[in-house]
Amino acid sequence: MILHCPSCRSIRIAANHTGRKVCISVGTVAGAASGIATATCGARIGATVGAFAGPVGSTMGGLAGALLGGLVGGVAGGSAGAALGDFVDEHILDIFECMECGHTFSANSE
Numbered sequence: 001m002i003l004h005c006p007s008c009r010s011i012r013i014a015a016n017h018t019g020r021k022v023c024i025s026v027g028t029v030a031g032a033a034s035g036i037a038t039a040t041c042g043a044r045i046g047a048t049v050g051a052f053a054g055p056v057g058s059t060m061g062g063l064a065g066a067l068l069g070g071l072v073g074g075v076a077g078g079s080a081g082a083a084l085g086d087f088v089d090e091h092i093l094d095i096f097e098c099m100e101c102g103h104t105f106s107a108n109s110e
Contacts, residue, residue: 003096003107005098005100005101005103005105006103006105007098007101007103007105008098008100008101008103010098010099010100010101012098012099012100013096013097013098013099014096014097014099015095015096015097016089016093016095016096016097016104017085017089017095018089018093018095019084019085019086019087019088019089019092019093019095020082020085020086020088020089021085022085023081023082023084023085023088024078024081024082024085025081026081027077027078027079027080027081027082027084028074028075028077028078028081029074029077030077030081031073031074031075031076031077031078031080031081032070032071032073032074032077033073034073034077035069035070035071035072035073035074035076035077036066036069036070036073038069038073039065039066039067039069039070040066041065041069043062043063043065043066043069044062044065045065047059047061047062047065048061049061090106090107093106095107
């Protein structure tokens, strides 16, 4: 289906994805913060596993566990933010912009 601008009927249409961009950013930051907050558990497990290699292994294992917790939290938060952002774009915000006249609209407004 080809989209047409409801104002000027042009087919030069671009998608904005504003909601998706904002929600991904917020979700990634929140997820990383949550991951870092729970990283003490990951650091403890990493330190225990790394203890087999002595004090250096325990330190490196704890650091790796903390970093892994932050990364996993950031990815999970970003994924959730992307899903929420897509919903917001499709149902709440005007997702499309006409490149000819600058009119913004949603797919349902045609």
